[in-house]
Amino acid sequence: MEPRARAGKNVGKMNFTHNELAMLLYAHGDVKNPLPETVRVLDEILTDFMQSIAFEAARAAHYSGRQKIKYEDFEFSFRKNPAFLGKVQEVFEKQKEIKKARDVLRDNEDEIMRNAAEEEKKREKTGTRVAAADEELGEGDDDAAAEADALGKKR
Known part of the structure; x- marks a missing residue:
């Protein structure tokens, strides 16, 4: 089945959060708070890209006689880029x-x-x-001078 035939269930829905896409845009030089339309379009582009790559990887796995997708299938999908x-x-x-x-x-x-x-x-x-490791410390072990220094008091 073509990826575009499955894409109908994602129409109008955001697949990534607004913050994730805003950070991605900001990392690539956009403003800190991008327009909602920009985020929506980027979400659609990323979703379409990921679906098409996953579809190509699934197709490569199918041709290899496997049901599970492996790393090599994604390599094969990206061979042209x-x-x-x-x-x-x-x-x-x-x-x-x-x-x-x-x-x-x-x-x-x-x-x-x-x-x-x-x-x-x-x-x-x-x-x-x-x-030394087993000795239990008590009040008798305290150093009065060190404690006074730590508290900032005069001796």
């Missing part, structure tokens, strides 16, 4: 970098937790305790 294709590829490369960084961080976090658990077990076996 190198600027869009480059931007899509850049976004997916950044996404892969972020995923790798999260995996590295998660691995390091797991290792730190394992090491801390091992040290705790060693301390329990030997019966030693870290006095």
Whole structure:
């Protein structure tokens, strides 16, 4: 089915919020508060663009014998426009970098937790305790001179 045949359900409705589109216009050099007609037209243009690209990606997936759309289908949809294709590829490369960084961080976090658990077990076996960490602080530990300095009082 052509995307224009489906577009009838979106006629007259805003698919993006006014603030989102106003910020987009402002980022590209428009005034801070654009006219409502400008926002409405931009909403229609963006909706039509996104529907046509999604339709092309769905068509590419269908030709490949799949029901689900993959990244390669969007690449195929953008093949005629190198600027869009480059931007899509850049976004997916950044996404892969972020995923790798999260995996590295998660691995390091797991290792730190394992090491801390091992040290705790060693301390329990030997019966030693870290006095400074387990000491409960009370009123007797307060330094009167430091407290006076913090409050701005004379000694």
